[in-house]
Amino acid sequence: xxxxxxxxxxxxxxxxxxxxxxxxxxxxxxxxxxxxxxxxxxxxxxxxxxxxxxxxxxxxxxxxxxxxxxxxxxxxxxxxxxxxxxxxxxxxxxxxxxxxxxxxxxxxxxxxxxxxxxxxxxxxxxxxxxxxxxxxxxxxxxxxxxxxxxxxxxxx
Amino acid sequence: xxxxxxxxxxxxxxxxxxxxxxxxxxxxxxxxxxxxxxxxxxxxxxxxxxxxxxxxxxxxxxxxxxxxxxxxxxxxxxxxxxxxxxxxxxxxxxxxxxxxxxxxxxxxxxxxxxxxxxxxxxxxxxxxxxxxxxxxxxxxxxxxxxxxxxxxxxxxxxxxxxxxxxxxx
Numbered sequence: 001x002x003x004x005x006x007x008x009x010x011x012x013x014x015x016x017x018x019x020x021x022x023x024x025x026x027x028x029x030x031x032x033x034x035x036x037x038x039x040x041x042x043x044x045x046x047x048x049x050x051x052x053x054x055x056x057x058x059x060x061x062x063x064x065x066x067x068x069x070x071x072x073x074x075x076x077x078x079x080x081x082x083x084x085x086x087x088x089x090x091x092x093x094x095x096x097x098x099x100x101x102x103x104x105x106x107x108x109x110x111x112x113x114x115x116x117x118x119x120x121x122x123x124x125x126x127x128x129x130x131x132x133x134x135x136x137x138x139x140x141x142x143x144x145x146x147x148x149x150x151x152x153x154x155x156x
Numbered sequence: 157x158x159x160x161x162x163x164x165x166x167x168x169x170x171x172x173x174x175x176x177x178x179x180x181x182x183x184x185x186x187x188x189x190x191x192x193x194x195x196x197x198x199x200x201x202x203x204x205x206x207x208x209x210x211x212x213x214x215x216x217x218x219x220x221x222x223x224x225x226x227x228x229x230x231x232x233x234x235x236x237x238x239x240x241x242x243x244x245x246x247x248x249x250x251x252x253x254x255x256x257x258x259x260x261x262x263x264x265x266x267x268x269x270x271x272x273x274x275x276x277x278x279x280x281x282x283x284x285x286x287x288x289x290x291x292x293x294x295x296x297x298x299x300x301x302x303x304x305x306x307x308x309x310x311x312x313x314x315x316x317x318x319x320x321x322x323x324x325x
Contacts, residue, residue, distance in 0.1 A: 102269070106262065109296075127241070
């Protein structure tokens with residue numbers, strides 16, 4: 001695990017103070033940070049174990065779907081080409097990795113919302129365009145779809 | 157020569173390698189594409205993805221509305237998006253129109269993010285820090301980017317250590 005910026009700030013300020021009283025406080029902060037990290041690791045391990053138990057109880061259809069969920073990804077070459085065609089300059093590999101990742105999360109949010117819409121309307125998959133459009137409408141009203149073309153009105 | 161057609165409906169070959177898109181055909185990719193400029197004249201796109209949908213799409217957006225109107229562009233992510241939609245909970249065979257709508261949404265999302273990233277930090281360039289900044293309010297995406305970049309660093313370190321270990325022997 002990494003030391004996040006807040007912990008880094010605490011460590012830095014703890015180390016620049018000189019008097020013995022503040023050295024004791026600094027030690028206390030360091031111990032607290034260590035305990036927090038251990039707790040986080042324990043939670044992660046629990047999480048991993050729970051996932052294993054869940055996945056081991058999947059039906060074949062669920063396993064198929066889970067495999068597709070984990071494995072599907074946007075092709076890096078296409079994403080890189082797309083981003084570079086927009087910027088006109090080249091982009092680093094990390095940018096492509098990050099962009100592919102958040103695009104997949106975005107796609108997931110849309111599909112999940114569309115499935116909610118579909119269920120709410122008493123219909124069944126496969127998802128139809130009307131579900132997708134209603135999902136987009138709802139996500140837009142929650143501000144989850146970036147749109148820089150909308151003319152912002154400050155006072156309604 | 158060396159071109160292998162996928163089985164119908166398949167998104168990956170038996171070894172789990174994904175298909176790379178050429179303009180009109182699908183090629184298995186054992187090596188980087190060198191033939192991007194070459195026209196694949198003969199074969200049309202695989203018929204297995206052009207199923208006739210059993211229903212009519214709404215025609216309200218005749219000219220092309222905000223969500224589904226960019227029909228002229230070649231489909232970039234059709235195969236991958238199909239797998240993704242199934243993974244996220246849709247039917248094993250999603251409707252092509254829905255896949256198209258989702259593709260347009262994703263491309264619009266990437267375009268917006270790219271433009272925003274270009275306008276902050278170092279202007280005119282897209283850097284990871286800008287993306288992370290833009291995402292900071294969205295917990296899911298933020299956590300995902302953090303995980304991906306951390307894992308990438310670990311993989312790079314592991315690969316480097318592996319290569320150094322082999323270099324000695």
